[in-house]
Amino acid sequence: MGEIGWNDWLSMMSSLAVVLVLLAATLFGLKKMGLSSTKDATKKLNVSEVHNLGPRQKLIVVTINNEQVLLGVTPQAINRLGSWPEQQTADDLDQSSEIDQIEPEFESASDSPGKFQQLMKQVAERTTERNKN
Incomplete structure (x- = not known):
């Protein structure tokens, strides 16, 4: 060698x-x-959707324990904006037209962010009322 x-x-x-x-x-x-x-079936927490509102702000829909939670994420905080039971199929979404009937109370995006939270609270309340019936 x-x-x-x-x-x-x-x-x-x-x-x-x-x-x-x-x-x-x-x-x-x-x-x-x-x-x-890891397999998705073993996960209990799943990020369903992410919508970017700006460079550092997002809306995130998270599914946990058969419940969907809408989160508002900024660099300073993570806020829970609403939650509802997980939809089983897309047909359930087509049948419920209550969300289309909600009219926002603000005209421009420059209004305070509290109005968006109020709108999301209305959506959550109407969803829970519908599920009770």
């Missing part, structure tokens, strides 16, 4: 370093994209 010179050793170590960096970048990318080895 021949001697391993500095050039051969340096070449092997740089190849190993490149492979390790590519592996770390791939794992980091998979983590950022939300791909994991």
Whole structure:
């Protein structure tokens, strides 16, 4: 067996370093994209939808224990805006037209954010009334 010179050793170590960096970048990318080895059936908390309102504000619908919760997320706080039982099918959404009958009390987006919370409270109250009947 021949001697391993500095050039051969340096070449092997740089190849190993490149492979390790590519592996770390791939794992980091998979983590950022939300791909994991866990199955969705075992999760009790599931993010159903995300709607970006601005660069740092979001509306998030989270499903937990067969209940959907609407969250308002800002850099300073996370607020629960409303909740309702999880819808079983899309046909249930078509049959309920009560949400379409709600008219917001404000005309522009520059009104106070409390009005949006009032609107979401109206939606939650009407949903609970409908479920009681």
